[in-house]
Amino acid sequence: MQAYRENIEYENPLLSLKIWQASRNxxxxxxxxxxPECELFxxxxxxxxxxxxxxxxxxxxxxxxxxxxxQLHRDRNLxxxxxxxxxxFDLHSYFDQSTIPYLQYFNETKVPLSSMNYIFRENSxxxxxxxxxxxxxxxxxxxxxxxxxxxxxxxxxxxxxxxxRNDSRGLLADQDRVERIRLKxxxxxxxxxxxxRISVExxxxxxxxxxxxxxxxxxxxxGLSFTEYVNFRKxxxxxxxxxxxxxxxxxxxxQIGMANMAHFYKMFKRFxxxxxxxxxxxxxxxxxxx
Numbered sequence: 001m002q003a004y005r006e007n008i009e010y011e012n013p014l015l016s017l018k019i020w021q022a023s024r025n026x027x028x029x030x031x032x033x034x035x036p037e038c039e040l041f042x043x044x045x046x047x048x049x050x051x052x053x054x055x056x057x058x059x060x061x062x063x064x065x066x067x068x069x070x071q072l073h074r075d076r077n078l079x080x081x082x083x084x085x086x087x088x089f090d091l092h093s094y095f096d097q098s099t100i101p102y103l104q105y106f107n108e109t110k111v112p113l114s115s116m117n118y119i120f121r122e123n124s125x126x127x128x129x130x131x132x133x134x135x136x137x138x139x140x141x142x143x144x145x146x147x148x149x150x151x152x153x154x155x156x157x158x159x160x161x162x163x164x165r166n167d168s169r170g171l172l173a174d175q176d177r178v179e180r181i182r183l184k185x186x187x188x189x190x191x192x193x194x195x196x197r198i199s200v201e202x203x204x205x206x207x208x209x210x211x212x213x214x215x216x217x218x219x220x221x222x223g224l225s226f227t228e229y230v231n232f233r234k235x236x237x238x239x240x241x242x243x244x245x246x247x248x249x250x251x252x253x254x255q256i257g258m259a260n261m262a263h264f265y266k267m268f269k270r271f272x273x274x275x276x277x278x279x280x281x282x283x284x285x286x287x288x289x290x
Contacts, residue, residue: 003032003072008088011141014239014283015152016090019134019141023083029076037088038106038113039067040159041075042134046082050075052114059084064120064130066163068106068113085138092232094156097191101184105164105172107223119166126166133159182207183221190230194237197257198230234258235271242280249276 008018018037021044029051041050043059050057050065053072059065067073069091095103106113120127133155140148140155164172185206190198203226204214218226234256241252253264268276 003034006033006035008035008037012149014243015149016093017088017137017141017152017156019085019087019138021083021085021138023081024077025081026077027079029074032072032074034070034072035088036069036090038069038091039073040087040130040134041065042085042087042131044083044085046077046080046084048075048077048082048084057117062127062131064127064134065117066113066120068108071112071114085134087134087137089156093236094153094160097188099157100187100191102160102164104183104221106160107221109220109223111171115171116163116167118169119163123166123168126162130159130162133162183218186218186226190233194233195256200226231267232271235268238264238268238276239272239279242276243283252276 010016010018016037032051041048041059041064043061043063045061047061048059050059050067051074052067057065091106092103120130137152137155140151167173186203189202189206200211200215203218204211207214207217209217215226218229222229224232237256238252238258241247241255242249245252247255249264250261253259253261256264258264258267265275268274268279272279274282
C-alpha cells in the first residue's frame with residue numbers, strides 16, 4: 001500500500017481550515033493519503049465509500065464522517081454522481097487558554113478519531129447537528145461577511161462539543177482522565193507564561209514528576225512533546241502580535257521569549273510554511289482583498 005502526504009493549503013491561515021464542495025461522477029478511488037488535519041465529510045447526494053486501514057465505510061446522502069489527524073484513507077465513487085462537502089482543519093489551532101484541557105480528549109492515544117463515527121451512525125440528532133455545522137461553515141467561508149472568522153471558530157468548537165456530549169461509549173472521556181488532571185497545572189502555566197522562557201524543568205516541578213518520566217508522560221497524553229507544544233503555542237501568539245500590533249519581527253520574537261531569530265524563523269516556518277514577514281504580508285493582503 002503506497003500512500004502520500006497531502007499538503008493542505010488554508011485559504012485563510014488564521015483559521016487553519018479548508019472547506020469546499022466536491023462533485024464526482026468518475027468511477028474509482030483516489031490514492032491512499034494522509035494529512036495532519038482532521039477531516040469531515042458531509043454527503044449531499046449520491047453515495048461514497050471511504051476506505052480506512054482497517055474498515056470500509058459506506059456513506060449516503062445526509063451522512064457525516066470524521067477522520068483523525070494523519071489517518072490513512074482513500075475515498076471511492078461507485079459510479080453515480082456524488083456531491084459532498086469536505087472540511088479539513090488543524091485541531092490544535094482551535095484550543096485556547098480556556099479550552100486547552102479538552103485537547104487531550106482528541107489526542108488519539110487510545111482510539112482514532114474515526115471511532116467516533118458510531119455517534120453519527122446511531123444518533124440522528126447528533127448527525128444532523130454536525131451536518132448543519134458543516135453547512136454553516138461552508139456558507140461562512142463563501143460569503144466572508146464581517147466576523148465570519150468568529151463564526152467559523154465557534155462552529156468548529158460546536159462540532160467538537162457534539163462529539164464530547166454524545167459520546168455515549170465514553171471513548172473520548174476515557175482518554176487518560178487522571179492524566180488530564182495531572183497535566184492541567186502544566187497547561188495553565190504555559191498559557192500564563194507564553195511570553196516568557198518556559199523550560200521542561202518548570203513543568204516537571206508543577207507535575208511533580210522526574211524529567212524523563214514527564215517527557216514520556218506528556219508526549220503520550222498530548223500527542224506531541226512538551227517542547228513542540230510550547231513552540232506551537234508561542235507561534236500562535238506570534239501570529240496574533242504580527243497582525244494586531246505595530247511590532248517588528250525581532251520585537252515579536254522578543255515578546256514571545258524567542259529572542260534567537262534563527263530559532264524563531266525556523267519554528268514559524270515549521271508551523272506556517274512561510275516566514276513571519278511572508279505570513280504578515282499574505283494575511284494583510286488577504287484582509288484587504290476579502
